[in-house]
Amino acid sequence: MGPKPSKHIEYDRNDIKTQGYISITTKEKEKKKYFRLSHKSLKYSDGQNIPSKNKAFFDKNFKIRLENPDEAILVLEVKNIRGQIQQWQLKFETNDEYISWVSLIKKAKRPIWEDPIENLACKQCNVDFSVSNRQHHCRKCGKVYCYLHSSNKIAIPELEYNTPVRVCDNCFKDS
Numbered sequence: 001m002g003p004k005p006s007k008h009i010e011y012d013r014n015d016i017k018t019q020g021y022i023s024i025t026t027k028e029k030e031k032k033k034y035f036r037l038s039h040k041s042l043k044y045s046d047g048q049n050i051p052s053k054n055k056a057f058f059d060k061n062f063k064i065r066l067e068n069p070d071e072a073i074l075v076l077e078v079k080n081i082r083g084q085i086q087q088w089q090l091k092f093e094t095n096d097e098y099i100s101w102v103s104l105i106k107k108a109k110r111p112i113w114e115d116p117i118e119n120l121a122c123k124q125c126n127v128d129f130s131v132s133n134r135q136h137h138c139r140k141c142g143k144v145y146c147y148l149h150s151s152n153k154i155a156i157p158e159l160e161y162n163t164p165v166r167v168c169d170n171c172f173k174d175s
């Protein structure tokens, strides 16, 4: 009997979704733009019914450079659709908006979990998975490991994991 495909998805990525007006400062000019966030990208346009003209994907180039909850300001470094690295300084109208957007941006930055069906052995010790030796996903890198090599738990605030969650030994060492 092969390994049991486990569908332990912690949250639905499609729930990572919001939109609304935010003030953005790029090249020292502040403008109000209409932003749309999904689990794949953050994009903006001049208005709700206008197609987006700038877009950044949640990949390794997407970085949070500054979090300022007191002023409701978030500074992002992104690679835009033209391949340029840009700084987006976002100023939210209210503290509640700041908190909810920052939380969703951090969740969108979480890695996509490896497919359990395609990954049949632990990344570290190469042991085959089975019903008695189940797969576990590292919350930080999204890769699958055996229980032994994913037994540490830490909080990962940059991915909006504010209570301890399972991580692999490599990510634990780096933390």
Ligand SMILES: [Zn+2]
Binding pocket: 122, 123, 124, 125, 126, 127, 145, 146, 147, 148, 149
């Ligand atoms: Zn292992």
Ligand SMILES: [Zn+2]
Binding pocket: 138, 139, 140, 141, 142, 143, 167, 168, 169, 170, 171, 172
């Ligand atoms: Zn890991």
